[in-house]
Amino acid sequence: MGSLELRNIRKSFGAQEVLKGIDLEVKDGEFVIFVGPSGCGKSTLLRSIAGLEDVTSGTVLINGEDVTVAPPAKRGIAMVFQTYALYPHLSVRDNMALGLKQAGTPADEINTRVAAATEMLSLEPYLKRRPAELSGGQRQRVAIGRALVREPELFLFDEPLSNLDAALRVQTRVEIARLHRQLGATMIYVTHDQVEAMTLADRIVVLNSGVIEQIGSPMELYNRPANLFVAGFIGSPQMNFIEAARIGEAGATIGIRPEHLSVSPTEGRFKGKVIHAEHLGADTNLYLETETAGLVTVRLFGEHRYSADDIVYATPDAAKIHRFDENGRTIVS
């Protein structure tokens, strides 16, 4: 139904190059997520796919068809925006129907599609209301509904959950995952929240200053990050980076995830003092000032009775140590 191919996409705003040659292939039915810090170009990339930005050079193919210069409405896409972007003066129903009307779809076809989307998103009670009379979560469902009725080749989501509160965010996340399974549609999703990326994606594209750092499934990125940036970006709390020479290891930098360190009050590899302890119930995070390795974060599962100023010993799981060379690339052993 919908595949996407990007060939060497470049985009400059004046002298500033925001996308520096992006190559990507998305297969039919895949859920691909772009993550990266603010200003990494992920939104610009999404808007280039949508046709809302002209690319400076490169080719965009949707379903094998070159759409680089096609207007947004002719690309077979639908987009959900962070700010919902509903038409304020139209009812929920008309919000969903406008695109189809504009395309000259027959009225009964519009009715069937709107009805289907309404049912899928449980929007029946709200069809006659205006966006102003809806809550944030309902508005975002209408925005998703507006995308659904277009029956696009490609769904584009631009940080759709960022404006929702925490509880609603989890709920809507589950809903989007369910939609993806139900429709089997190709979806491209931009977020800066790695939890959304890890939980929703078939594949994650990690972007940093206009360059793809790594593409892979969530577990690939977690277990085999290609470089320091990806290793630091994926996983929370962040991976510990330690200068290899300080602890007598090979390579330039050693990376150890907080959850791959064990702690003992009596013996271990890095002796340190607890600076701060966070008790989350399911997890306990310890921040240690160690003698050899500097500042180290440890994530322990379950409850532990450590508190500030305790002296503890932390030991990394030898099998789960990441090594990076002086350019920040992972050394494959």
Place this chain on the structure above:
Amino acid sequence: MSKARQSKLRTSLVHVALIAYTLVALFPVFLTIINSFKSKQAIFGQPLRLPGPSTFSLIGYETVLKQGDFVTYFQNSTIVTVVSIFLVLLFGAMAAFALAEYRFRGNTLMGLYLAIGIMIPIRLGTVALLQGMVATGLVNTLTALVLVYTAQGLPLAIFILSEFMRTVSDDLKNAGRIDGLSEYAIFFRLVLPLVRPAMATVAVFTMIPIWNDLWFPLILAPGESTKTVTLGAQLFIGQFVTNWNAVLAALSLAIFPVLVLYVIFSRQLIRGITSGAVK
């Protein structure tokens, strides 16, 4: 407003100031209207007194209405004002949308150039305008007035509207583009409804000077068939004798059409429908 930020003294001071201003602003209007209902003697004898049984007179209104042409004058004023407002809003909004929405070379310069009109009074160009109108045969037509007033109103309209258009969410316009709306449809169906309060503001700002203007009707369209109300009222002002009853009656009548237009626009000012579009 919350109680915490409200002090009785401050609120009452604000109200005193506002009421004082209202009185000062309304006093001339009030004076015009009450005196238009008085006999000539009473206007000069007791200008501040309300019309009583002995001083009440409709002679001013009779004179104005007998003057027959006043209906035409009102018609002319209304046509010129309404058409000018329409053109100012249409072209002003379109130019503002272009300046606010599209990145093109010279965008800022163009914006500045259009804003200069706010600072330079159009009357400085009267001679050239008259020459132009004579050359195009537009003297003594309402078209001449409409053209001049449209030009006069555009700079401020563009300035105010482009500021408002920048506040319309980009996502909303992009959602329209994805739904296949043309740029015109986005302008007319999405952006204009959202900047309606600003349009009403501009309409009011544009309307008052046009309705009250004496200068251009006197110079460009002084003919009997194209006179506006303000110019028509001058008929009663002579070098030696002025028919004050008629002048005041004509001015009182001239207030009402503009008042009606103002009420129409000010309802738009209050009705904000932007909420719920984004966020």
